[in-house]
Amino acid sequence: MNILKTLLEVISYRENLNREGFVLKETKDDQKDKPAEDKKTTSPQSGKRSFKKPVRPAEINRDEHLPDNSSVSASLRENKKIIEKLYGLPDNKDIIVRDLVIGTKVPVDCFCVFIDGITDKTLQDLLFQSLMAFADEPAPADKGKLAGVVKDALLPGNQVKIVSGFQDILDAVNYGDTALFLEGCAEVVLVETKGWEHRGIERPTTEQIVRGPQEGFSETIRANTALLRKSIKSEKLTTEFMVVGTRGKKTVAIMYLRDLANPDLVAEVKKRIENIKTDYIADSGVLEEFIEDNPYSLNPTVLATERPDRVAANIIEGRVAVLIDGSPFALVMPTTMYEMLHTGEEMYHRWQFGSFIRWMRALAFLLSLLLPGFYLAVVLFHQEMIPTELLLAIAGNREKVPFPSVVEVLLMEFSFELIREAGLRIPGVMGSTIGIVGALILGQAAVQANIVSPILVIIVAVTGLSSFAIPYYSLSFTLRIYRFIYIALGATLGFFGISMGIFAQVALTANLKSFGVPYLAPTGPKTMGGPDIVTRLPAFFHEKRPDYVNPQDITRQPRVSRGWLRRKGGEKNG
Amino acid sequence: MRAVKLCALLALAFLLLTLPGCWGSRETDEVAYVLVAGFDKGEKDNLVVTVNIANPRTIAGISGGGGGGGGGGGDGASTMTLSLETYAPAAMLNLFNTVVDRQISLSHTRAFVFSEELAREGVGKWFLTFARYREVRGTAQVFVCRGKARDFIEKNNPALELNPTKQFELIASLSRSNGLYPSVRFENFYNDIKSKVIEAAAPLVAVHEGGLESAKPGVSKGGDIAVGKYIAGEVPVSGGNKVQAIGTAVFRGDKMAGYLNGQETRYYLMLRGLFERGFTSILDPFAEGPEQSTTYIGFQIHQGRGPKYTTHIDEEGNVSIDAEIFLEPEIIASTSSVSFERPDLKPVLEETFSRYIEQGCNNLVKRTQEEFKSDIFGFGYQVKRNFWTIPSWEEFKWMDRYPDAQVNVTVHTRIRRTGLLLKTSPFMLMGDEGQ
Incomplete structure (x- = not known):
């Protein structure tokens, strides 16, 4: 009888009361529309588009999570409280707050803040060692100067900074630095301890060549800028950093030769990147879309490449390269369609x-x-x-x-x-x-x-x-x-x-x-042809840089670039 | 709003493509490609038109089931031949559609064959139609057929080719390596029948039923030594295709006036500067007695450069033309025991050869003057240079004066090579005369 009942239960219909399960309900302002709000106020050229989003009342009085760059207080406890609030401790588990005592003659209480996983453990060990074990300087009487003493005398780290604003501290800690808060000091010591797991320098996978350098960019921006530095060993090579994105901040590097790239071009690139208002830029592809001239055309107007040698060659022609953290592709601008059909390998x-x-x-x-x-x-x-x-x-x-x-x-x-x-x-x-x-x-x-x-x-x-x-x-x-x-x-x-x-x-x-x-230079508007448009002439004919890039110095090499061909004055030379 | 604009743009693009798109597209499987078209005189109406339509399926080698495996034909003929009696060539295009389910297209017609009967009656009016019709190719070949063009197309079966297109293309290009018939394009033929400086000529083709009975006696039997002593339909060939091309149909105006045989065609091509290469033989100039008619010297002739013409018109309007032909033969065969490679004997051979060709050329010119009254050589182009204006040239009426013109042909011969042998060493059994 019981079995019959169970069987009947199995085949008979019963209403499922909990039909919907979990439902994600709309919040007050469901859409992340801070950018939309900004667009309304800052970009006049968007007036061409007749489409406007209505602004919700809730968005207008949004409170920022922190008053802009409020200063660090002298009290260690207060600072700790603020840090805990900012990072949402103790829920946030990979933020580490480490209390310690500096082993000076008069011990100083302090704590360190860092994020586990993006810091270099050996560097940190060294840091703690020098603070706790080898600190034999007497602590200064004025505790406000403590940070300065720690920086100057105690810490062996290669980049140590003293800051006092919380926003600066957050930015640095989020990027892998370690912040050292000291009791009685309204300043914070930031020690460079960046170090995370990353892909090494590998062969470029999308642009393979037979002859020539086989290194490709990786996802770490510092490694990428270093690769370019390695190719162009010049003090004129300038790397400017910018931060793009409001929620997920991304470092963008702009690299050019100070005495070669057209200053107007550099200014234009910087202007476009500065004026991007968005929450997060995931990759150089997104950045490209934000800064390119003709986003509605099918043709790309910015060159993206993962080969440092190619970027270096372009920088040497007076162009500007833009690298973004987390992307193994560098953007090069300006570029023409002919250059998109080059690989750089032809020169090798x-x-x-x-x-x-x-x-x-x-x-x-x-x-x-x-x-x-x-x-x-x-x-x-x-x-x-x-x-x-x-x-x-x-x-x-x-x-x-x-x-x-x-x-x-x-x-x-x-x-x-x-x-x-x-x-x-x-x-x-x-x-x-x-x-x-x-x-x-x-x-x-x-x-x-x-x-x-x-x-x-x-x-x-x-x-x-x-x-x-x-x-x-x-x-x-x-x-x-x-x-x-x-x-x-x-x-x-x-x-x-x-x-x-x-x-x-x-x-x-x-x-x-x-x-x-x-885009079709030098044929689109017919200008001075070059030795490297379609036919690649011998390297010693490349006397001028591309005309359309308008670099500060157009001459690449003198007319006779193979000096050994010249006969010496007195000698008779067959 | 933007969506509306985009939709409007797409709709516009679609309309732009569909409305002015003339929809004249024809898939290849909707068209019947005529490869060869033949024209005979009709019995009841003007013309009997014969067309040879390609069967692409057989040509591409897909006949049975399965895929596109190897070539080499399949079952079914690669072409289909149909004939029709009608009043004009253009009308046939529609009338053929009563039996052929595809649109007839002349855009790939490689050869136009006219029967001798029709050619003698005049082909000008048919050419006017073709020259006007857009599909006809100016590069198609024109042939004149002894006998019926219909038979010619029906019996044509090029064993080596998949379809007659290639056959006629090769025939046209072979003219350069044997010189037995000219190669004439539709556009040139059309221009020549209109022209007042040159008369048209066309290669001669015919059906030969096979067999060696039509052979002519050789030189040892008192015949001619020339290779091209035949005209189409006479060359004694057994086996292979029944269709042969040799000789030239000479036109006067748009009417055919007569034939040249293969050898005369060579002289004709030499005088026009179109001769490229070809084998020929002469009799040994030193041979005596019974050997005289059995020892030949064989040459491969090559025309070194174009002929040189000098024309002169005296006050009474008598025209004299001196044509110089430059030939460079190579000895390729010799049954003689004389070593013609020797520097002192070579000039003798050159001289003999020159006289032989000269005689042939002069005879041919005489024949065109007396028999055909037709300047197929285009001497008119040279004579025309003596006139300052076109009207005065037209008034001169070259075509009527050609038969009376004084034409002298001179041949200059240089034997450049003697083949792979540098010295003739006679066989011992020929006698003991040594070299």
Whole structure:
């Protein structure tokens, strides 16, 4: 009987009273809209957009969590209380407050604040040792000067600062420093103890080269600036730091050669970065979007690279590099489309090889953009322009395909894009499957099932290869999207459409600017050509820096840069 | 608001693509490509048009199920031949559609074949149609066929090629390496039949049913030594394709006036400067007695540079033309025991060769003057230089005066190479005369 009841219970319907479970209820101001509030007041150019967010009353009287940079008090207990409040102790478990006594003749009470995990333990051990064990200086009578004494006489750390504002302390501690609060002193000693787990300097993974430096940037900004310093050993190389983001603060480094980069350019870069009002910038890609000239264009106008040697070469031409903490990609500006087709490697090869690969790449650029559209235009409208044999081969292979050519092309392009995306996202363990599946779908199977014609497989494969030959990933993406426009134009209007499309695209692209420099320079507006646009001339011909960058000094080397070619005055030289 | 604008923009782009897009696109499987078109005189109506339509499926090698494996044809013929009697070439395009389910396209027609009968009647009016029609290629080849063009297209079966396009393309380019027939493009032929300085000529093709019976007697049997003593349809070939190309159809205006055989075609090409290469033989100038007609010297001729013309018109309007031809033969065969490689004997051979070619050229010029009354050599271009204005040249009526013009052909020969042998060492059994 009991069993029957249980069975009935299992199969009979009962209402679930707790249907919803946990519900995330809306808060008063659900949206993080501090930036929106700022936009309303600070950016007049946003008036063009008619869309405005209404401001909620709750947002206007938001209280800041701390009065701006309030000072440290002399009382250790009070300071501790404030720190506990600021960091939300004791809930916040990775903030460590360490009480200690400085072993001077008159012991001084003090405590240290640091964050576990982003500090260097050996450095800290040294710090504590010197404070607790080896401090044999007499403590000064005036306790207010204690911080100065500790800094000058007791601490061996390489960067020790004395500050008195809480905001400064928080910023430093959040970045891995250790703050030392002293009893009776209204100042705090900040000791540099940064040190966290990070990826080492590895080979660049997205921009591989055969010859040339094999180091790539990593996620630590100091390491990245150091890499650039290592390449450009000059006292003129300037690194300016800025902080962007209100909630998650990110350090941004701006690097340029003080006596070379155009001061207006540097000022413009700084102005744009300074005026970013946002809560958090995750990566250089986001920063790029905030500062680039034409965010609505498909073409990227800022060069992102993970190779220090390339950035260094650009800085030496008078450009500005922007690095952001946590991103292994440096942004270089201004840049042109031609430079996006460079890898820097051409300079490391002999100039003939460099020129050859550049021309190959130019061809790849065109193929990647136009080939499928071109194919459709030929097959649908201009059949007379290809040799009869080829036409009959194409026609014969298409006989069994049930789709129109456009559908066929779109199908293949779409599956290719799928493979590309899937190949990128697939978990590494299963990596090898994508190659097999991709090759099967695109190649043999699709043809055997009469879904596509074999010629089309070749077309799509060549297009795909060409787009991989574009060295800059963003530009390659641009071409991938434009390609579909040309497919539409080729399929509806033939070559007429393609030529119209090219005309429009050239006009649109020529209109772009990258930090005041025309995007298609030096051909967009025709200016002085250079030795390094498409053909890479021998290094000793590179006498001038790029004209369009307008550096303070345009001369890179004298007209005779190989001094040994000159005959010595008196000597007879065959 | 922005969304509305974006939608409007997209809609506009879509309309721009769809409305003016002329939708003239044709998938390759909606079109029937005519590869060869032939024209005969009709019995009841003007023309019998024969077309050779490609079957792309067979050509691409996908016949049965499965995928695009290796080439090499499948079952089913690679082309389809249809004939139709109608009044004009353009009309055929629609009438053929009564049986062919695809749109007929002339955009890949490689060869236009006219029957001799039609050519003798005049082809000008048909060419006017083709020259106006957008699909016809100016680079197509023009042929004149002895017999019916319909037979020619039906019996044409190029064993080595997948389709006749390549066949005619190769035939056209082979003209340069044998010189037995000219290679004439549609556009050139059309211009030449209109021209007042040159008359048109077209390669001659025909069907040969096979067999060696049509052979002509060789030089030892009292015949001609020339390689190209045949015209199309006579070359004694057994096996292979039944279609052959040799000789030239000479036109006067748009009407055919007669044939040249292969050898005469070579002289014609030499005089026009179009001769590239070709084998020929002459009799040994030193041979005596019974050997005279059995010892040959074989050459591969190469035209060293274009011919040089000197023209003169006297007060009475008599035209004299001196044409100089520069040939560079290479000895490639010799059944003679004489070592012509020797510096003292080479000039003798050169002289003999020059006289031989000269004679042929002069005979040909005479024939065109007397028999065809047609300046297929384009001497008109040279004579025209003596006139200051076009009207005075047209008034001169070169075409009527050509038969009376005094034409002298001189041949200059330089034997550049003697083949791979530097010295002729006769076989011992030929006698003991030594070298």
